[in-house]
Amino acid sequence: MKTRNTEEELKALLRENIRNIVPYSTARDDCQVRMDIYLDANENPFDSGVNRYPSPHQTELKKMLSVLKKVPSENIFLGNGSDEPIDLLFRLFCPPGRSSMLQISPTYGMYSVAAAINDVRVISSPLGEDFTLDADALLSKVEADTKIIFLCSPNNPSGNLLDRGQILKILDSFGGIVVVDEAYIDFAQAESFISELPRYPRLVILQTLSKAWGMAGLRIGLAIADKFITDVMSRVKYPYNISVINQLKAQEVLSEPLQAADRIGVIVSERERLAKALSGLPQVLKVYPSDANFLLVRFRDKDEAFDVLMSKGIIVRDRSSACHCEGCLRITVGTPEENDSVLEVLGVQDIPAGGDSEDRVETESGTSAGHPLHRMASVFRKTGETAISVRVDLDGFRKPRISTGLNFFNHMLEQIGCHCGIALDVICFGDTATDDHHTVEDTAIALGDCLYSALGSKAGIGRYGFSLPMDEAEASVLLDLGGRIDFLWDVKFAGDRVGDVSTQMFSHFFKSLSEHLKCNLHIKAAGENDHHIIEGVFKAFARALKQAVKLESDGLSVPSSKGVL
């Protein structure tokens, strides 16, 4: 919760000239409703696809990012690459010629370039030899005119995540702006600092569409921060900083988030393969552990390694002049074939086989079932109101990836994945601001279709599932995947809403789910607390589903006297 105090505190950190700046008012700012004829901006009226100015606030794109990042749109600023928010932070908070910024060393080169352009002095604090962050050592370098601290985690070029506790210590101790650049966070097994924003209004998180999302060519970077800061950044930026084409293309790529997730999976497994193979080479002294999409590698003779790669048309980055990086090259993880080439050129004898990248990368959306060992399916469903990607693997489990724009609904869907022990991904872009109805209902349909499709012939499944009331979950669920649809709902809620979802939506959810999964579904629950009741229902459903989809026999026969379901 932002208090008046927070606002005063942040305001005091701003440069004086920025504090009361009146932004250029774009024609479209003044006009929020959709009109038929636009004669307000001196545009050319003849349609070429790009004859209109872009949305100055990138409303649609921010909505999608808001779902994916689980942060309100108002906390997101979008820039022309991360370069723009980096530059803006200096322009907002650092009076030229009389301020300094503090950065770790080694780190990303753009911070000091942008500082120099803005006439801001750079103070560098070396990380440990193994690139670890010592908060006290860094804080001892803070000077009276230090306005911003730049941290990069996972750090470039070292590749490692910085210790969370040390970063929190810096946030607790330093009174200025603390930037945590998370350009590589999607390659790491770590939670973003986004969750710390409510506690630390002086925190600014940088992310980008350039790396994990594969859109470096579009130049779109994010600053995620307190609304006060994103508002001021928006007032100072060029009015139309992201072009129509770039906004549309980004929306197109973001609408298939599971494909991006697959590619991240391949890159991470390739990173491990590459690291292992390289560390076995006699000319390699050290491969630093990486949480990013590149490896920092120390060679006995880095020039020799650089030249031999270069002679075969492979370019890597020489980082040997950076702090603690003597003899080091930075190698970006490529496709499995490209990585094979690197290993071959460097003389690795038995190149270990790449992962199951072919299996994992799905090139098409739509329904696809029928993996011999894993009963998997994916569904992409788009209507006027929602665009939903769902994927299940009934024979594999990993942490569910759920994003629907409704926090409580996310939490409930996670219960299905976790308590059923299946891999479940659900990403839903929908208009949750006006109504939760479409998001909940359409997700049920897509989930039902996806589960049905993953079950395939249903050969060998348990078919029936039941779950009886338990202490924490006062709910009972009966489930029969036999193919006939029958829905019974006996659940009463005291209130209208739980979190950001209206309680009446839950019966709609399970009804649509039973129709599309083609099952008998009887649900009964009672209790004092609505949150507990519905959580109990989702858990009980998950356990019932677990029994029903479980392979019991040889996988050939169907548990029915008729032989078919």
Ligand SMILES: *Cc1c(COP(=O)(O)O)cnc(C)c1O
């Ligand atoms: C690549 C990278 C970025 C992203 O820059 P863009 O301008 O968004 O392409 C940001 N920070 C670090 C540390 C990087 O390595």
